[in-house]
Amino acid sequence: MLQKPLSRADSKVLAQVFDPESTPGRAEVLIDPSLPADRHILDIDLLNHLKAREREAIAFIEQFEKSGKSSNAPGKSDAFQSAIAILDDLISCHPNYASARNNRAQLRRWRFGDRHTLCQPRARPDIERSAAGVAAVEDLKSAIELSSPARPQDGVSATQGKLLAQSTTQLAALYYAAFKDLDTSTEMAVTEFDSVQWSCERFEEEASKLFYLGGLYGNEVAKALAVHTNPHAKLCGSIVKEAMRKELAGT
Secondary structure: OOOOOOOHHHHHHHHHHHOHHHOOOOOOOOEOOOOOOOOOOOOHHHHHHHHHHHHHHHHHHHHHHHHOOOOOOHHHHHHHHHHHHHHHHHHHHOOOOHHHHHHHHHHHHHHHOOOOOOEEEOOOOOHHHHHHHHHHHHHHHHHHHHHOOOOOOOOEOHHHHHHHHHHHHHHHHHHHHHHHHHHHOOOEEEOOOOOOOOOHHHHHHHHHHHHHHHHHOOOHHHHHHHHHOOHHHHHHHHHHHHHHHHHHHOO
16 A cells, blocks of 8 residues: 655644644743843842742751651641741732742642642542642742743743743643543542633643643753643544554555
């Protein structure tokens, strides 16, 4: 059986689906070293103070991790409460400090994980876990908004770019976990948040978009996951595999 080569147009479409970076009109990220590290906190002394307080919070987590205790040990809850108290105070005094919001979300993910947070078992909902997931989403969305440039074509500082890579990837991880929860069980219900109707497909699509953004800002793991979680790429991949199977069967 003669093999029919792909047309140039078909090859271009497949390349754009499986490799978003090959798209001519793909988004670009401009890192401008002349910009301040934080566009909302311009006082260098204050910014250094806030960073020092964040390190104090993180130290509680690092100390617990170095102790070698199990994740179910009472000390984990104590470390979480001590760390989050510092971040709560920081955000209360400086609500526009995006880094603290990103770290507070990461802290909640460390304490509760990603699975069964935005989606809960109908029979045994865990209110504390659900609230932590919703709070993490709110913090990450705020961190992304605060760190993003005013216009898509504007640049960001290296610090803000790194923060955007982290916050978009974290939010993507939460959405992807919710997708997996719904995709693997019919006994899961979506926690109400954002006043938006969420579905398994929507969680997957939003996760893929956010992983793509995280990749643009330099997160290599997010860059790989953007393609892995792209529902259109997976559908196209299934079609291509089936076509290849039929073609090989006919040879």
